[in-house]
Amino acid sequence: MMKKNLIALTLSLALVLLAATGCGSKSAASSQTSSAAKSGGTVTLTVGASPTPHAEILKQCVEPLKKEGVNLEIVEFTDYVQPNTALESGDLDANYFQHTPYLKDFNKKHGTHLVALAKIHYEPFGIYAGKTTSLKQLPDGAKISVPNDGTNEARALLLLEKQGILKLRDGAGFDATKLDIQKNPKHVEIVEMEAAQLVKSRSDVNLAVINGNYALQGGLNATKDALATEAADSDSAQTYANVIAVKKGNEKNEAVKKLIEVLHSKTIQNYITDHFDGAVVPIQ
Secondary structure (H helix, E strand, O other), X not given: OHHHHHHHHHHHHHHHHHHHHHHHXXXXXXXXXXXXXXXXXXEEEEEEEOHHHHHHHHHOOHHHHHOOXXXXXXXXXXXXXXXXXXXXXXXXXXXXXXXXXXXXXXXXXXXXOEXXXXXXXXXXXXXXXXXXXXXXXXXXXXXXXXXXXXXXXXXXXXXXXXXXXXXEOOOOHHHOOHHHEEEOOOOOEEEEEOHHHOOOOHHHOOEEEEOHHHHHHOOOOHHHHOXXXXXXXXXXXXXXXXXXXXXXXXXXXXXXXXXXXXXXXXXXXXXHHHHHOOOOEEOO
């Protein structure tokens, strides 16, 4: 009987010690987390971006964010699909390369759950010379290349309409496709292609309507090199403003909020204005 009592007592003591050790570990972990927050421990924020102008702008935010306890890591993408799939999968905390119409269209087509948090800048779309160097010299049957993703194709068609090259169906607006072309006096052929290929293929077409970031990557500036551009005060400027996006549920991420504050600061806005010379326009 004494032996049994001794075994029982030993087991009880072991359980008490195990419980105490477990509670102690949890308490220590909580204490360490609290201490890190109070002492300004850094948080890593991973953001996907197009090389130009987005990554260039983000690089200007690295030092200001360090002072806020945020270590900004920038991952560059050369297409419009991977930065969204990486954000959806959790490989990125945020991305910065797209406008809201493209984001919404991407969600619809790919079943993703991404949301736009803040408008940062606007890149004027431009019509650039290919085989034809002037809009007035555009020949009958000319080929005009435009982005092949829905939202940017509509934007390109609206710019062509503004220049009197074609007429779209009433009400087509930002959902327009080449099927909505009602009047085409010069019988132009609209050539849809991946946005990243528009600059490289200019020699194959008469004109190319190119996204601002891809124009910049190709050494083109909308204010200097384009034959025509969207007006800075147009509906497109607000509708197609480039945004910081996150996956739904991550809207309250404090590090992302700090990034947006820095991007909206006078320092970064002045950098955008001065560095890109009108090809990128900051939005507060």
